[in-house]
Amino acid sequence: MARSPRPDATVPDLSVFDFLFGGLGEEDLDQVAIVDGMSGAETTYRQLVGQISLLAGALADRGVGVGDVVALLCPNVPAFATVFHGILRAGATATTVNSLYTPDEIANQLTDSGATWFFTVSPLLPGAKAAAERVGIADDHLIVLDGAEGHPSLRDLLGEGHRAPDVTFDPAEHLAVLPYSSGTTGRPKGVMLTHRNLVANVAQNMAAIGLERDDRVLAVLPFFHIYGMTVLLNYALRCRASLVTMPKFDLAEFLRVIGEHRATWLFIAPPIAVALAKHPLVAEADLSSVKVVFSGAAPLDGALAEAVAERLDCTVCQGYGMTETSPVTHVIAVDRPDLDRSSIGHLLPSTEARVVDVESGADVEVPADGASEPGELWIRGPQVMKGYLGNDEATATMLDADGWLHTGDIATVTVDGVYRIVDRLKELIKYKGYQVAPAVLEAVLLGHPKIADAAVIGVLDEDGQEIPKAFVVVQAGADLTADEVMAHVAEHVAPHEKVREVEFIDVVPKSTAGKILRKDLRTRQATGAAS
Known part of the structure; x- marks a missing residue:
C-alpha cells in the first residue's frame, strides 16, 4: 500500500455550494467567473452566485429539495453552472446527461435515477421531450433554458425572485450528483457521489495541480462528464479562475477562442493533444497565452506530450481518475516537470493505492530501480463513491469491504511513487x-x-x-x-x-x-x- 507524498488535504464538512462560494471575498465578487467563448459575454462571481441562489429559490418554491433528483441535459454554456449549482444549492441531486444520448438512452437515465424535473436547451429539446414523455415528466417540469413554447425558461425561474432555501443535510451522506459511467464496458450505471466526495476532490486538486486565481481556463471538456464537472466547473471556480466555455469541440473554433480570450490552461483529452501536435491549423494560431496543457480521461503518450509541449512552448501534464473517484486520484503537478510525461504522476493528497497482481491477488513488489510489474490499480480515499445506484452486485464487484475501489486499470509503480497506466484489465x-x-x-x-x-x-x-x-x-x-x-x-x-x-x-x-x-x-x- 502507498500514500501520496504530499500532506493530507483538509476536507471541510461543507456542502459543495458553501465550499465553492461561501468564502467569496469582496475582491472576488467582480472577478469574471465565466466567459461565453462564442459570444464573449461575461458573468462575474457576484452574478453567478446571485443566479444560483435565485434558481435554488425557484426550485424550492416548486417543492424541489432533499431527496429529489433533477436531470440536466446541456452543452457547455454559462447557464450550465447556474442550473447545476442551483440544483445542489436547493438540496436536490443533479444527474447530468450526455449531450449525445439518444431519446432511449436519456429515458433510461431518467428512469434509473428517478429524476422528476428536467432542464435542457432548445437544440436538444426534441430528444429530451421524447424521453420525458416516455417516463412521465410533464411539460411544466421540463425547463428549456433558452425558452420554448409550452415550457418554463431559465429567465422565468430567475425572474420569480425567490430566496434560496435553508437546507440541512449530512455532506458525507447526501448525494450531490448521479453521473453515469461511460458504458464502454457495460450498461451505464448511476455513480453515487456525495457532497463530501466532490468537496474532497476539489480540496485534493487544490493541493496538487497548480491552477491560480488569474488563470483563464478553456472549458471544452463537457461539464456533464465528471472530469469537466469537478476539474473545470468546481475546481477552477474554487480557485477563482475564469472559465471560457465552448459547447463542442471544433479545432478552428478551439484555436480562435484560445487566442481571442487568452486562455492560459487547456484541460483536454488525448485526441485534442493529437490535433495540437500534428494539425497544420495550429501553426497559424496565436497560442502564446497557453501556459499549461493538462490531459486526462485516457492515457497520454509521453512522446505526444513532448510534441505538444515543444510546439506550444508550454508545460504538459496529465492526471488519472474515473467517475467512481470523483474523478481525480493521480496527477503530474506543474511543479514536477521532472516526471515522465507518459506517467500519471503521484497520488493526490489523502489518497492510498495498491497495485495488485491479477492472478494471485497479492500486492506487486516494487523494485529499487525502474517500474514494477503490472497489476490492477486499487484506490482508497475520501473521493471514492458510495456505490452504484440500485446495483448492490456491481457495487460489491467494484468496491470491497475495506473501502478499496478496484479500478480495472492495469498500472505499474516506481519506488518514488510514480504510476503509469498500462491498459484496462478487460482490454x-x-x-x-x-x-x-x-x-x-x-x-x-x-x-x-x-x-x-x-x-x-x-x-x-x-x-x-x-x-x-x-x-x-x-x-x-x-x-x-x-x-x-x-x-x-x-x-x-x-x-x-x-x-x-x-x-x-x-x-x-x-x-x-x-x-x-x-x-x-x-x-x-x-x-x-x-x-
Missing part, C-alpha cells in the same frame, strides 16, 4: 499467453508521422487465437500501407507485441471524454464493415 490482449497492452501499441502508432490517429483491439486469427489488430487513420494526403504500419510497430516493440493485422478507417470512435470505444471497433470487426 489486455492475450497473444500466445503473453499480455499485450493496446495503449502501448497505440502510442507507437501515433509516433508515425503519417498516422493521424489509431486504436488497437484483439481479434481472432484463422486459428482462433487472439492477435493485435490496428485501426489506423492516415494523415490527410499521405500514403501508407498495412505492411509499413506493421513494420513500424515491429521496430519498437517486443516480438509478441507486434501488430499482425491493419485496417484503415476514417475516424477512431471515441466517447465525449476521449476514450476509445473499443466495443464499436469490435462490432465493426464482427460485422465485417468496410473501411
